[in-house]
Amino acid sequence: MDADLTLDIRNLQTHFTADPGVSKAVDGVSFAVRRNETLAVVGESGSGKSVTSLSAMRLIPSPPGIIAGGEILFRGRDGQVRDLARLSERAMRSVRGNEIGMIFQEPMTSLNPVYTVGDQIGEALRYHQGLDRRAARAEALAMLKKVGIPAAERRLDEYPHQMSGGMRQRVMIAM
Structure with missing residues (x-):
């Protein structure tokens, strides 16, 4: 290749x-x-x-x-x-989410409405990168800022339905 x-x-x-x-x-x-x-x-x-x-x-x-x-x-x-x-499926799980990802056109189908976006990004970071809660939250905040979410500190504790469709897509990119 x-x-x-x-x-x-x-x-x-x-x-x-x-x-x-x-x-x-x-x-x-x-x-x-x-x-x-x-x-x-x-x-x-x-x-x-x-x-x-x-x-x-x-x-x-x-x-x-x-x-x-x-x-x-x-x-x-x-x-x-x-x-x-x-x-193998086990090897694929280590690639998926760590090195490749998919962002669907409608992110509400991928985001859980009962968890904050910060919790959802943090969960992915804890699972794929082995971070503790505090480090995952700090990294989630940095990722929200990186994708251009305004007032990222406040948005970290909001639920998906509190954001526009464009912001939800950026949350998925951050994730």
């Missing part, structure tokens, strides 16, 4: 068992993303954009879904290239 590539998806095939037969939701998708590059995946509803993204993150529910073929080559921060399609 080219040293400048971060993600190289080659001939991805994601299928779902259906009654009767198999639905080939993604069949032969290939693309590459270079370091510091943004890629937009555009297509009509049902064309496989979400299934492709969920496959790259290994978030396809199995059953009924399966990555039937192809490679999902990802270069981690350590420079090592891994085929995410072949990683």
Whole structure:
């Protein structure tokens, strides 16, 4: 894999068992993303954009879904290239959230309405980086500031419904 590539998806095939037969939701998708590059995946509803993204993150529910073929080559921060399609679930959990993530169009489906955004960001930091509560809160505040949340100190203790949609998306980016 080219040293400048971060993600190289080659001939991805994601299928779902259906009654009767198999639905080939993604069949032969290939693309590459270079370091510091943004890629937009555009297509009509049902064309496989979400299934492709969920496959790259290994978030396809199995059953009924399966990555039937192809490679999902990802270069981690350590420079090592891994085929995410072949990683164990345990190894994938250490990559997901630490090195790659997904921000959904509607963040309210990803944020828990009964916890403050600071608690939710802090939980991810404690889980993925092993920080204690105090350090996780300080890092959560720094991340909110980094993504441009106004009055980040106050917003840390607010609930998702108290924020605009754009702020909720920035919270997901911070997370």
